[in-house]
Structures are given as C-alpha cells and as structure tokens.
Amino acid sequence: MKMHTLIFPPQMFPSLGMLRTQKGGGILMRSKTRLFTTLMAISLMLSSVAAAAPLEETLPIEITSPSVILAETATGTVIFEKNADERREVASVTKLMTALLVLEALEDHDVALTDQVTVSQCAAAMKGSQALLDAGAVYTLEDLLRSMIIASANDSAVALAEYLSGTEENFVQHMNERAAALGMTNTCYVNCTGYPQEGQYTTARDVMTLSCEVSRHPTYHTYASKWLDTLVHPSGRVTDLTNTNRLVRFYDGCDGFKTGSTDAAKFCVSATAQKNGMRLVAVVLGCENSQRRFNEARSMLDYGFATYQRVEIARKGDMLGESLAVQRGSADSVELMLGSGLSMLLRTGQTSDLRIEVSLPESIDAPVAAGQIVGIARVLMKDQVIAKLNVVAAGDVPLPGFIEGFYRILDMWR
Numbered sequence: 001m002k003m004h005t006l007i008f009p010p011q012m013f014p015s016l017g018m019l020r021t022q023k024g025g026g027i028l029m030r031s032k033t034r035l036f037t038t039l040m041a042i043s044l045m046l047s048s049v050a051a052a053a054p055l056e057e058t059l060p061i062e063i064t065s066p067s068v069i070l071a072e073t074a075t076g077t078v079i080f081e082k083n084a085d086e087r088r089e090v091a092s093v094t095k096l097m098t099a100l101l102v103l104e105a106l107e108d109h110d111v112a113l114t115d116q117v118t119v120s121q122c123a124a125a126m127k128g129s130q131a132l133l134d135a136g137a138v139y140t141l142e143d144l145l146r147s148m149i150i151a152s153a154n155d156s157a158v159a160l161a162e163y164l165s166g167t168e169e170n171f172v173q174h175m176n177e178r179a180a181a182l183g184m185t186n187t188c189y190v191n192c193t194g195y196p197q198e199g200q201y202t203t204a205r206d207v208m209t210l211s212c213e214v215s216r217h218p219t220y221h222t223y224a225s226k227w228l229d230t231l232v233h234p235s236g237r238v239t240d241l242t243n244t245n246r247l248v249r250f251y252d253g254c255d256g257f258k259t260g261s262t263d264a265a266k267f268c269v270s271a272t273a274q275k276n277g278m279r280l281v282a283v284v285l286g287c288e289n290s291q292r293r294f295n296e297a298r299s300m301l302d303y304g305f306a307t308y309q310r311v312e313i314a315r316k317g318d319m320l321g322e323s324l325a326v327q328r329g330s331a332d333s334v335e336l337m338l339g340s341g342l343s344m345l346l347r348t349g350q351t352s353d354l355r356i357e358v359s360l361p362e363s364i365d366a367p368v369a370a371g372q373i374v375g376i377a378r379v380l381m382k383d384q385v386i387a388k389l390n391v392v393a394a395g396d397v398p399l400p401g402f403i404e405g406f407y408r409i410l411d412m413w414r
Contacts, residue, residue: 067285084205091260094194113142123158225255271297329366329397339390368397
C-alpha cells in the first residue's frame with residue numbers, strides 16, 4: 001500500500017474561505033480501486049441534512065400557537081416544528097398558491113405583466129378583503145397580482161384565476177395538481193382565495209413547502225415587501241393598498257409571505273426574512289390573537305438567525321486538484337471536479353469534524369467526455385454519510401488519432 005499526502009487547493013471549497021479550517025493529508029491506497037480521503041476540521045457544527053426530523057425539539061421561546069414550523073428555504077431544512085402536519089384552514093394564506101401559478105405562468109411566458117384583464121361580475125362581487133375592482137373594467141395583470149399580494153384582494157385573485165384558466169374551478173384544479181407535484185400531501189384547495197368553504201385545508205408543513213417554492217420568484221418579494229401602495233382604477237378612482245403582513249414594516253429583512261384570518265382559521269401567517277445570505281420562513285397557524293401570530297413568527301425568525309447559518313460546502317464545478325489516469329486515450333489523465341454542489345445549515349459557534357471521502361477507480365478507459373461521472377464524493381459527519389456528490393471529468397479525453405496511436409504502439413515496442 002502506497003501512502004500519499006494530498007492537500008486540496010483552497011478553491012475546492014471556496015465558501016469555506018471564511019471559516020477557520022485545518023486541512024489534513026489525504027490517504028491514497030492503490031489496489032483494484034483507489035480511495036483518497038481528505039479530512040477537514042471545520043470550526044462549525046453541521047447540524048443536519050434537510051430531513052424529516054427537525055433540528056430542535058424545543059425552542060427557548062414561548063410558542064402558544066397550535067401549529068407552527070420554522071425552516072430555511074434554500075435547503076428546506078426544518079429547524080423547529082409543532083403539530084406541523086395537523087390539517088387546518090389557513091384563510092388567505094391560500095393565495096400563496098394562486099400567486100405561484102401566476103408567477104410560473106409569467107416565467108413560462110404564457111402571460112405577461114402588461115396583459116389586459118377584464119374583470120368579471122363574479123370576481124368584482126367577491127366578499128372579504130378586496131381591491132374594489134370594477135366589473136367590466138380592464139386592469140393589467142400586474143395590478144391584479146400586486147393588489148392580491150399586498151392587500152390580499154379576493155376580487156383580484158379570482159380575476160387572475162379566471163384569466164389564466166377560464167374559470168375559478170379550472171384554476172383550483174391546477175392548484176391541487178401543483179400542490180401534489182410539490183409533495184403537499186395534506187392540502188386540498190376548493191377556491192383560489194381561502195374564503196371559508198367546506199373541504200379546504202392544508203398544514204404548516206405544506207405551507208412551508210409552498211413558501212419555499214414561492215421564494216424562488218423575486219417578483220413576489222418585490223410586491224410583498226411593500227407596506228403601502230395604491231391601485232389606480234381605469235375610472236381614475238384610487239384604492240389604497242396596505243400590506244396585511246405587519247412584519248414587512250416592523251421586522252428587518254421581512255419581504256413576505258402572506259397572512260390569513262377567518263373565524264375558522266383564526267390568525268395565520270407565513271413570514272419570511274433574509275439576512276446574511278440566508279432566508280428563513282416561519283409559519284404560524286391557528287393563533288388566537290392577531291398580534292401574537294406576528295410576535296411568535298418574529299421570535300422564531302430571531303432564534304433561527306441567531307443560531308444558524310447556511311454555508312455552501314461545495315459548488316458544482318469545484319476542482320479537486322487531482323487527476324485520474326486514462327488508458328488508451330489522447331492524454332494520460334483527466335482533471336476532476338465536483339458534478340454538483342452542496343449547501344447545508346450549520347449551527348453557529350459549535351464545532352465538529354466534517355470528512356469528505358472521494359472514491360475513484362484506478363483508471364478509466366478512453367474516450368472520456370467532460371461531465372462524465374467517474375467517482376463519488378461522500379460527505380460524512382462523525383462517520384455517518386450525510387450527502388453524496390458526483391465526481392466528474394473536467395474535460396474530454398478522446399481516443400488518439402491514427403498517427404498518434406501508431407507512434408504510441410511503436411513506443412511500447414521500443
């Protein structure tokens with residue numbers, strides 16, 4: 001067994017440049033397969049991979065609401081939950097799915113913000129929170145989307161649903177199909193507004209899942225971060241729009257998502273904020289008091305930002321600083337890189353050992369294509385595999401041409 005010391009270059013994990021790291025020697029073992037292991041002691045504790053179990057069983061803050069969840073949006077890592085799978089009505093939080101379908105239609109260029117939408121009598125007659133749309137009047141899709149997100153306008157939501165799908169019923173079918181595709185297994189939509197109707201329910205976990213998906217769309221946050229706005233109707237009449245989410249005004253970094261309240265749902269909120277490159281979402285359902293839902297969402301967000309940070313462990317394309325032998329190719333070896341990246345939630349101020357173990361064959365045969373999977377990088381925490389990344393060829397190694405191959409054969413016989 002031949003031993004080698006291998007030091008990865010700093011660019012292998014560029015995000016770790018801000019951390020104090022101790023890089024150890026890799027071990028190279030030659031047999032039918034080759035294994036090299038890089039040990040890195042990182043002055044952070046990897047809290048968990050995004051998984052079913054929350055990182056915290058309890059929080060050092062008072063949470064009285066019957067159903068809550070706190071999570072990081074990029075990885076979906078759940079920090080804390082309480083009765084997160086309990087089915088509940090959520091009132092206007094339902095409009096998150098309505099907004100998502102509109103945003104995805106915009107992304108797919110099926111509609112545009114400048115589209116002209118004629119408001120039906122049905123939409124204009126909606127009860128509850130409204131933008132006071134005029135039946136038969138023409139509004140831009142942007143005005144309808146903006147008023148729905150900021151002021152939770154039911155009339156705007158129905159007008160959008162009818163424009164995208166012909167009828168609200170057809171749109172609701174698409175809402176349920178999208179929920180199923182997102183893995184929202186405890187959700188059933190009956191209308192696009194969240195207005196009280198039998199058979200409509202979701203859970204804190206499903207609202208969190210939906211919120212994480214909505215967070216991919218900057219347009220939503222552009223509107224949801226506005227505290228006050230106005231809607232100018234085609235007639236010249238003006239409606240003031242006030243954000244129903246008080247945290248937008250009173251919590252630093254808050255730019256969404258949605259509130260809801262009815263007698264059955266009580267007081268609900270999906271609140272999000274972004275600080276230091278990390279976005280958290282706190283979902284509070286069924287709270288008895290309007291202000292308390294905001295207080296408890298704020299407390300959870302405060303705890304999450306104070307206790308955790310998201311660190312990019314590796315990026316797709318990071319070079320390993322190691323090559324792999326190539327047999328019968330136009331080159332003798334090929335450089336290696338990571339075929340995928342990895343971000344994880346780390347607990348601030350605690351340490352543990354993170355080990356990255358890369359398994360490669362002794363060699364591979366030409367031809368080799370750039371991006372071809374040639375090995376596996378395993379991320380381990382305390383000897384437990386918590387993630388796997390593909391190791392791929394960084395470039396092409398074709399078969400040698402006729403002349404080059406001829407001279408190689410001659411060299412072999414010399």
